[in-house]
Amino acid sequence: MEVVVTTEKRPSQELIKEAQELSQKFKTLYIPRRHNTINSIKKRYNKNVLVVNRDLTLTLHTLKGQKLFFHPGLFKIRLLNYIATGNEAMIKAMNLKEGDTVLDCNLGLAQDALLSAFVSKQAVTGVEKDPVIFEIVKRGLERYKPEGKLKIAEDAFKRIKPICADNTEFLKAQPDKSYDIVYFSPMFIKPKWHCDVMSPFREVAVKDFVSPETLKEAERVARKRVVIKINKGVKELFPYLSDYTLQESSTHVEYVFKVVS
Ligand SMILES: C[S@@+](CC[C@H](N)C(=O)[O-])C[C@H]1O[C@@H](n2cnc3c(N)ncnc32)[C@H](O)[C@@H]1O
Numbered sequence: 001m002e003v004v005v006t007t008e009k010r011p012s013q014e015l016i017k018e019a020q021e022l023s024q025k026f027k028t029l030y031i032p033r034r035h036n037t038i039n040s041i042k043k044r045y046n047k048n049v050l051v052v053n054r055d056l057t058l059t060l061h062t063l064k065g066q067k068l069f070f071h072p073g074l075f076k077i078r079l080l081n082y083i084a085t086g087n088e089a090m091i092k093a094m095n096l097k098e099g100d101t102v103l104d105c106n107l108g109l110a111q112d113a114l115l116s117a118f119v120s121k122q123a124v125t126g127v128e129k130d131p132v133i134f135e136i137v138k139r140g141l142e143r144y145k146p147e148g149k150l151k152i153a154e155d156a157f158k159r160i161k162p163i164c165a166d167n168t169e170f171l172k173a174q175p176d177k178s179y180d181i182v183y184f185s186p187m188f189i190k191p192k193w194h195c196d197v198m199s200p201f202r203e204v205a206v207k208d209f210v211s212p213e214t215l216k217e218a219e220r221v222a223r224k225r226v227v228i229k230i231n232k233g234v235k236e237l238f239p240y241l242s243d244y245t246l247q248e249s250s251t252h253v254e255y256v257f258k259v260v261s
Pocket of ligand 1: 105109110112113127129165166168185187188201205206207208
């Protein structure tokens with residue numbers, strides 16, 4: 001994703017330095033904020049605008065006018081539902097137990113990874129290919145202060161280990177059977193519904209689906225299961241998923257999994 005980097009209005013010297021360093025990291029321009037609006041920067045450079053906030057978290061303003069920043073989103077509802085019922089579709093597809101290790105190959109905003117970390121009580125490795133999304137999420141996880149009912153999951157935020165890499169390349173470098181569960185949640189294919197959380201993602205995220213080559217590596221690296229989140233009805237489009245079990249669902253999200261032990 002292409003960005004230019006700026007700061008909040010009236011930045012401190014520290015914030016300016018941070019934004020300049022980030023622009024060097026992304027090999028792009030640092031734009032002094034001065035009296036510029038986000039829209040005027042967007043128009044002038046025709047790029048997404050990455051803003052360094054006062055607390056050093058990041059907000060991405062996309063060209064189409066959406067905002068992407070770290071927030072636990074649907075994690076809270078899923079967590080509370082899981083605590084109340086012991087039932088959660090992803091956890092069921094993973095057959096995730098306390099003590100299992102999870103490699104999350106599509107970290108995104110880390111909502112799935114947070115639930116995995118909460119249930120497993122283990123570190124979760126999360127791989128994200130886009131360097132800007134990676135930086136937004138890494139900083140978000142480090143700085144987010146769970147409040148109220150989310151406090152119960154405070155440790156989960158600390159257990160996620162974000163890595164910026166292509167998941168296939170990362171998998172290739174891992175030893176055989178090095179994680180209990182290898183999990184994928186690629187961008188949905190032609191979704192027929194609108195989801196506020198995923199909408200900015202659809203504009204800027206990497207859209208790789210899971211290739212047969214990637215799956216082969218995942219099945220080598222997993223000790224117990226490989227699990228993929230897909231949208232309903234999509235499994236049939238991928239003949240190489242024929243030996244994956246479909247976990248039926250009444251929602252538009254389904255999971256397929258393969259037991260590899
Ligand atoms: C649908 S989102 C994942 C949502 C995430 N599971 C969550 O709970 O927030 C897919 C993410 O995978 C990333 N991605 C796509 N292809 C990838 C690849 N080959 N390697 C690593 N990350 C990838 C995208 O940039 C995007 O952030």
